[in-house]
Amino acid sequence: MTVTSAEAVKEPVRDRLTDPSRFRAVLILLIAVVGSVASVVVTAASASTALQLLGVPDAGWLTTYGLPVATVVGQLSAAAGLGSLVFAAFFVPPQSDGQLDVGGYRAMRWATWSFATWAVCAFLMIPLSISNVSGSPLKEFWNSPETLWTAYQIVADGKYWMWTAVFAIGAGLISRLAFHWGWTFPALILGFLSLMPSALLGHSSAGGAHDIATNSLILHIVAAAVWAGGLLVVLAYAFGDGRWRNLALSRYSRVAFWCVIVVAVSGVLNALVRMPLADLFTTTYGLVVVGKLVTVVVAGLIGGAHRAFTLRELEATDTPRKSLFVRFAAVELVVFAVAFGFGAGLSRTPPPVLATANVSPMELKIGYDLNGPPSARSLLLDWRFDIIFGSLAIIAALVYLRGVYRLHKRGDAWPVGRTVAWLLGCAALLFATSSGMGRYSPAMFSTHMMSHMMLSMLVPVLLVLGGPVTLALRALPAAGRGNPPGLREWILTGIHSKYSRFMTHPVLVVILFVGSFYVLYLGGLFDVVVENHSAHLLMNLHFLVSGYLFYWLTIGIDPAPRTISPVAKLGVVMGSLPFHAFFGVALMMTSGIIAEKWYVSLQHPWAYDMAADQRVGGGIAWATGEFPLVVVMLALLVQWNRSDSRAAKRFDRKEDRDHDAELESYNQMLRQMNAPEPQHAPVDHTPVDAASDTIKTRGTTPSNGTTPPS
Known part of the structure; x- marks a missing residue:
């Protein structure tokens, strides 16, 4: 079946299944709440220490807790958007003419709403970041937009979040307008770029060894987004009993395996750059790192259980919505939400030693x-x-x-x-x-x-x-x-x-x-x-x-x-x-x-x-x-x-197949060109009577002496 319009994609004849959009919406709401709670708990445990070390006044509870909540909701939305694009590009095949099938089309629509949410959160992060850096309450910027604009030109965080919003809007627009499989790739590029500004902010972007910290954080964020976002989409797709369910889960499983390795290794490297091992269990920052590492290990173990047991059980069941895979994957998403919440809170938690302390200008x-x-x-x-x-x-x-x-x-x-x-x-x-x-x-x-x-x-x-x-x-x-x-x-x-x-x-x-x-x-x-x-x-x-x-x-x-x-x-x-x-x-x-x-x-x-x-x-x-x-x-x-x-x-x-036919033809042509021309007798132009073959002469007498007839 060939799809040529949005209506045809939405309601295909052979794939008229239960739309998993509501199930996905419930999952997103659940993980957003869990992640927000985790980020608020971590922030509450370290907010006072952070203000003392940074030497800025308290900007108010709205900034203190709004910043990590907006961060974790935005990052979860970005993960859902990037995972949706990866799903549409690689996990389910397009139709024979290159148009997206029903699973890919729905994933692109999910990416649209996910990146829209990510853009809104990025816009909210601009005044929140400026308020956090300056120590000014958020209401001062609402009452004076000129002050906000002046601070935006000075504070680098505001520009980073503006670029995040721009890239997220671009990825969302392409996802909304795309019907062909090829358009998933420019959307993927913009979605990837929307994650980069957040990787260049925070503790990893300054101080000693920030090159290692920033590079490891880039890999950490991208791998975690593909891992968590991909799981969200394949879970919703399996819940709806999509046509390419087993293929999508198999491909996601291979990608998730490498994402687990990248997330674990890059997370450990990033933590070691920011703090010594001795402070791992004696500081708030170290305890949050341990908690995040535990969530990653738990999510990895659940992923291993998927590869070993639940995928096989899902292939054999006739009711995907009641399968063991759906239950395990839902739990894994909650664990991911906690990990994202710890990460958002960790960005608000100062490391044991400030990144800029006792370092040379170089x-x-x-x-x-x-x-x-x-x-x-x-x-x-x-x-x-x-x-x-x-x-x-x-x-x-x-x-x-x-x-x-x-x-x-x-x-x-x-x-x-x-x-x-x-x-x-x-x-x-x-x-x-x-x-x-x-x-x-x-x-x-x-x-x-x-x-x-x-x-x-x-x-x-x-x-x-x-x-x-x-x-x-x-x-x-x-x-x-x-x-x-x-x-x-x-x-x-x-x-x-x-x-x-x-x-x-x-x-x-x-x-x-x-x-x-x-x-x-x-x-x-x-x-x-x-x-x-x-x-x-x-x-x-x-x-x-x-x-x-x-x-x-x-x-x-x-x-x-x-x-x-x-x-x-x-x-x-x-x-x-x-x-x-x-x-x-x-x-x-x-x-x-x-x-x-x-x-x-x-x-x-x-x-x-x-x-x-x-x-x-x-x-x-x-x-x-x-x-x-x-x-x-x-x-x-x-x-x-x-x-x-x-x-x-x-x-x-x-030439071997046709016995040198081309060569023989060429040689024959040369022989004909070099052959001598034949000798021809002189041509007698005397007229001849066609009936008697006698030579006609004008004004002459035949040799027998008779007179020719008139």
Whole structure:
């Protein structure tokens, strides 16, 4: 059945089941109440201590308790929204024409209301946060909007919550208007971005080791949202006996397993950064951390029971609403609500030692100290693991090796060179972000440029030569005709989508790859964003993605949305490299200091010549521009040679099948062209009588002397 309108999606003929919306509404109300109560209890236990340590007056009970309640309700709504989008995108399949089926459509509508609630809570958090920071009662801002606007421009928390509301509104609008499966992905991106500002607030965003704390909190929040929000949606879907119930639960179970690991590990790391183990059971902050950890463990154990028992019981039962899975999952959601409430209260609870106490200006800005200038030894051996990009490098290597193992296990060969290239690319990514180079990158422009060039020049080249898409398409099983699409089909859909064709247009790829250098460094953008940790994460991500797109288009061995000739590929590279070289020269000749205010504020413990270091950074940018030219030319020559070899082999096989018919035809044509022309007798133009074959002459007499008849 094909759905072409909202009405058709709402009431399909073959899936006319009990609408689980009321059941979901009751669950949301229940977990919101439980989470709010937990957050209020934690806040009440630590509110007075927090005010004493922060040195601000009491803003009133409305701010004190309204802040954690709005936080936990908003975060639970964001989790429900993100879980709904993940459900619609991956847990249930769309229809054959790409339209959402009934389960996906309902999930998108749930996402709309969830993100709307998240946006409302974010708007409420703006005056609540300002009231909390300033110590002014909330009613003063209601009576004087001008004061609220002035405070909003000063207090950073207000801007963070405004961005949260903007992203949540965008995700909600797309979810409301979407009927096609492809629109779940832009909604997912905006929903993910709506969680990021809250990850950059609170204790994790300042003080010592805030880089580790912030990165771990990002992973913690996203994994917890997918885990809890996904459970809410699949529970409602199972309660309504959805068509793809077993498939959705199976897929959610695999995702939830990894979410449990990420939530547990990231939570422990974040807690260890904020407090020593000795204070775990002797302080309010430590006790709340223990309580939150217990709730996560309990939720994980219930999840394990799902995988071991309840999913099998649900598959066999005819009444899903009375199944053991529904009961266990409802209890698990209540446990999640308590965990979210503890988290909201924890953001209002001061750690045993304030994050900004006894830290140097450099540690306050970048999260750690650098005791001296960089050396070869420190760049190679002085490591600080990047939780996000370092983990990404390790996971990418392991997943790739698993794909290669799967191919070899079934007897298929995979080129060793591709495996080596991919592993070297992952190692380069790990080194650029977690070694001494990554450690010194926020504090020195030259090492930042070294890391930048590795992430945009070296790492993408090696990853592209690894052919990950080809490996995935060969290693992943096909869903088969009539079966729900899986990961292999999702990859193919992404490659052939209009969005992929747009993103791989040569002009856009060159602009992203080279033009961003000028905008970021020479356009002044780097001066604005360098102080934000989130900006460093986005810059690293941009370097990787833009470089990968460029080399995927020029030397990629994977199937791509656009196919261009080797000559065109070489033209793209040759046309873009002069702009890259000119950027390096312009950087060396720039008289002003890029991000001077930032580097001065770090107060380096050694003599740091910013102008000289900037010239070194420009030289690095200029010199590394030659590397991709050599690699691309070599890769194109190899691909050109292999293309000719493949064409020759195809021709030889064809000739073997038809016994060299084409060659014989060609030789016959040559023989005909070289054959001598035949000799012809002279042509006699004397007229001949057709009846008697006698030669007619005019004015002559026959040889027998008779007169021809008149």
